[in-house]
Amino acid sequence: MLTLGDRVDRFRFFLRDRDGKFSDAFDAVLAGAGVEVLLSPPRSPKANAFAERWVGTIRRECTDRILILNERHLRAVLDTYTNHYNRHRPHQSLQQQPPQAVEADQPAAVIPFNTPVRRTQLLGGLINEYEHAA
Known part of the structure; x- marks a missing residue:
């Protein structure tokens, strides 16, 4: 969020895969900025x-x-x-x-x-x- 600065309000959605490197805290920061986190479907590498x-x-x-x-x-x-x-x-x-x-x-x-x-x-x-x- 530091590099996005004041531009974070331009985003409504954040699409990410289900990798373990994304923690609940990561999702919470985005949710706090009003960005909805969408997950790719499980076991679908071509999504x-x-x-x-x-x-x-x-x-x-x-x-x-x-x-x-x-x-x-x-x-x-x-x-x-x-x-x-x-x-x-x-x-x-x-x-x-x-x-x-x-x-x-x-x-x-x-x-x-x-x-x-x-x-x-x-x-x-x-x-x-x-x-x-x-």
Whole structure:
């Protein structure tokens, strides 16, 4: 609750699994702030599959490969990666287009093989973004 500060009143629900690391005191603090705690169904690991997939992806591709110094650094890293994930990283389910592609309505143009490519390094070279040079 310390990091949420005055924003805790914006939340109505907190969805969590039934892991033992969440104590009754944890639930009591949230209830005291007016947030209702909802538990995922027992023995249903896929109940929160979208969140689990996102956490796994960001850990594998980013945070497991970089030393996080403090909360400010973590927020900067997560913001940079989220922008990369949504605007540049290809997704198989979207025909290798990012979710927020600039030209989402048009199919990708076929570009000749010998076209120059420009590389942009993010997070000190941990992530590279490539685009065709003009």
